[in-house]
Amino acid sequence: xxxxxxxxxxxxxxxxxxxxxxxxxxxxxxxxxxxxxxxxxxxxxxxxxxxxxxxxxxxxxxxxxxxxxxxxxxxxxxxxxxxxxxxxxxxxxxxxx
Amino acid sequence: xxxxxxxxxxxxxxxxxxxxxxxxxxxxxxxxxxxxxxxxxxxxxxxxxxxxxxxxxxxxxxxxxxxxxxxxxxxxxxxxxxxxxxxxxxxxxxxxxxxxxxxxxxxxxxxxxxxxxxxxxxxxxxxxxxxxxxxxxxxxxxxxxxxxxxxxxxxxxxxxxxxxxxxxxxxxxxxxxxxxxxxxxxxxxxxxxxxxxxxxxxxxxxxxxxxxxxxxxxxxxxxxxxxxxxxxxxxxxxxxxxxxxxxxxxxxxxxxxxxxxxxxxxxxxxxxxxxxxxxxxxxxxxxxxxxxxxxxxxxxxxxxxxxxxxxxxx
Numbered sequence: 001x002x003x004x005x006x007x008x009x010x011x012x013x014x015x016x017x018x019x020x021x022x023x024x025x026x027x028x029x030x031x032x033x034x035x036x037x038x039x040x041x042x043x044x045x046x047x048x049x050x051x052x053x054x055x056x057x058x059x060x061x062x063x064x065x066x067x068x069x070x071x072x073x074x075x076x077x078x079x080x081x082x083x084x085x086x087x088x089x090x091x092x093x094x095x096x097x
Numbered sequence: 098x099x100x101x102x103x104x105x106x107x108x109x110x111x112x113x114x115x116x117x118x119x120x121x122x123x124x125x126x127x128x129x130x131x132x133x134x135x136x137x138x139x140x141x142x143x144x145x146x147x148x149x150x151x152x153x154x155x156x157x158x159x160x161x162x163x164x165x166x167x168x169x170x171x172x173x174x175x176x177x178x179x180x181x182x183x184x185x186x187x188x189x190x191x192x193x194x195x196x197x198x199x200x201x202x203x204x205x206x207x208x209x210x211x212x213x214x215x216x217x218x219x220x221x222x223x224x225x226x227x228x229x230x231x232x233x234x235x236x237x238x239x240x241x242x243x244x245x246x247x248x249x250x251x252x253x254x255x256x257x258x259x260x261x262x263x264x265x266x267x268x269x270x271x272x273x274x275x276x277x278x279x280x281x282x283x284x285x286x287x288x289x290x291x292x293x294x295x296x297x298x299x300x301x302x303x304x305x306x307x308x309x310x311x312x313x314x315x316x317x318x319x320x321x322x323x324x325x326x327x328x329x330x331x332x333x334x335x336x337x338x339x340x341x342x343x344x345x346x347x348x349x350x351x352x353x354x355x356x357x358x359x360x361x362x363x364x365x366x367x368x369x370x371x372x373x374x375x376x377x378x379x380x381x382x383x384x385x386x387x388x389x390x391x392x393x394x395x396x397x398x399x400x401x402x403x404x405x406x407x408x409x410x411x
Contacts, residue, residue, distance in 0.1 A: 006399060007193050010186070027249070028183045030192055032398035033405065044179050047172070048256070067123050 010059040011037040013044075015051035023055050031056075113314050118244040121187040129313055132306065134188050135204070136315065137246050141181035142199045142206035146380050148174045150214040151223060159217060166263050167220060173260065177253045184245040200385045208366065209292050211374030218271060218278075218285035224264015226286070226293040226331065232257045233327045234297065242314030265334070272339050279339070286335070287343045294358075295366045297324040303363075328356050 008030035014023035026045050031037035037056040045051070081087050090097050105124040112119060119125055148171050155171065158164035182192055198204040209227055214220065235257065238250040271278040298304055298320040310316040318326075328347075335342055346359035368374065 007191060008395065008399065026252075027180055027245075028186070029179060032395075033402035036398065036402075043172075044176050047169075047176060064122065067120070 008032050011041075011056040012059050012062060013037075013041045014055040014057070015041075015045060016053040017051055019052060023053065026050075028059060034058075113242055116314075118247065119242055120244045128309075129315075130188055132310060132313070132315060133243050133246065134185060134190055136310075137181055137185045137188070137243075137249075138190070138195050138198070138204050139206060141178050141185055141195065142204060143210065144174050144178035144181060145199075146206045146210045146384060148178075149380055149383055150210055150212070150376075151220055153214050154217060154220050157217070163267070170224070170260055170263065173256050177249075177256070180249040180252055181246075184243075184249045187245045196388060200381060200388065202372065202381065205370065206380075207296060208369040208374060209296050210380060211369050211376045212288070212292050213376055215288075216281050216285055218268065218281045219289070221264045221267035221271065221282065222285040222289040224260050224262075225268060225334070226264075226289050227296070228257055228260040228264060229331065229334075230293045230296045230327050232261060233323050233330070237317035237323075240314075240317060246315075265338070268338055268340075282338075283340050286340045290342045290344070291361050291365075294324055294327070294361045295363075295369075297321070297327065299363065299366065325355055328358050332356055 009032075010028050011031055011034070012028050013026050015026050016023045029037065029040050029044055031040050034056055038054055041054045041056055046054070102124075106126060109119070109123070109125055109129075112123070119129075151167060151174075152171050155164060155167055158167050182195060185195060186192060195204070199206070209230075214223070232254065235250055235254050239247055239254060241247045241250065268282050271282050301307060301319045301321045304320050307316060307319055311319070332342070332347070344359045346357060348357055350357045369377070372378075
């Protein structure tokens with residue numbers, strides 16, 4: 001087999017399963033360019049009407065938070081309990097709240 | 098820089114202990130990574146090689162309906178292989194490397210695909226028994242500890258049910274046919290029963306990786322547990338179909354609430370695993386030819402994409 005030829009780049013695939021829902025990550029695939037990535041995504045990830053819309057993104061273009069820094073990164077939301085509705089005591093006789 | 102792995106390993110163990118999933122960017126013990134690469138790649142290769150025994154019959158399907166079904170099924174196997182390759186790549190190994198390891202015989206695939214498909218009834222037997230055994234193996238893997246593997250398995254399990262049902266329906270149709278067709282079904286089941294039992298791997302006593310894999314939550318049940326489950330599921334299905342399994346020791350055990358069954362020929366199993374099955378050479382040669390013959394397409398597509406990018410930048 002041919003040695004060391006360049007591999008097709010990796011794309012991450014996101015599918016909107018139906019109108020009204022977000023695109024959700026479903027997996028990845030290799031394709032030479034974005035247009036073919038879309039076509040491959042249709043064949044690989046939507047053989048049974050799993051989607052009404054597909055996004056493909058080059059995997060190399062994704063910036064992700066690192067699991068090692070999760071404590072400092074997510075700590076600011078950990079001590080802001082007042083962002084949650086249950087922080088506030090409302091008497092039980094107040095309706096629709 | 099020397100990293101102290103002790104706290105990392107502790108966090109890893111805590112995640113596994115809590116029944117939580119490990120995700121690609123998490124620290125993981127090197128042996129966990131290597132075990133997963135071996136298992137998920139082997140699984141991916143099985144799907145890809147698994148296209149061949151059935152693909153063999155696409156041009157000779159007996160009707161347009163059967164042909165459409167078989168095409169869809171073989172296309173699913175390709176899809177399953179791609180989901181699993183995608184999961185394997187998150188462990189830091191490239192697709193080209195995986196293909197190379199398969200073609201060079203450095204990674205294995207399920208030994209079942211080294212058996213030939215001699216009659217059209219084999220398409221039915223594979224759907225019913227081989228995919229049935231695969232479902233037994235795969236359903237618990239939906240809860241495996243490595244996130245991308247579990248997610249791939251969920252997608253696959255949803256689609257396997259079609260595979261098993263089309264196979265069983267095919268056999269039911271033949272059983273309603275002539276004596277010759279019924280004999281063809283029985284002969285096919287006779288050939289596939291024991292290899293299907295071998296799909297669960299060697300007996301627990303000879304499966305050195307099982308204990309560690311279960312501790313890590315990669316595997317959820319032992320080989321023998323899953324094999325027993327498969328036998329118990331299959332016997333009533335065989336009765337409904339009107340065929341028998343080629344095992345004189347197969348009988349209901351009231352005490353255990355399970356079927357007793359005979360021992361598969363483990364010498365045959367190890368021979369096939371070591372590459373001496375009926376079709377090992379042919380399967381790998383075919384895969385290699387497909388890869389080599391497709392090289393110009395991969396190269397042309399890359400060249401076309403590069404040119405399109407260059408034109409855009411002009």
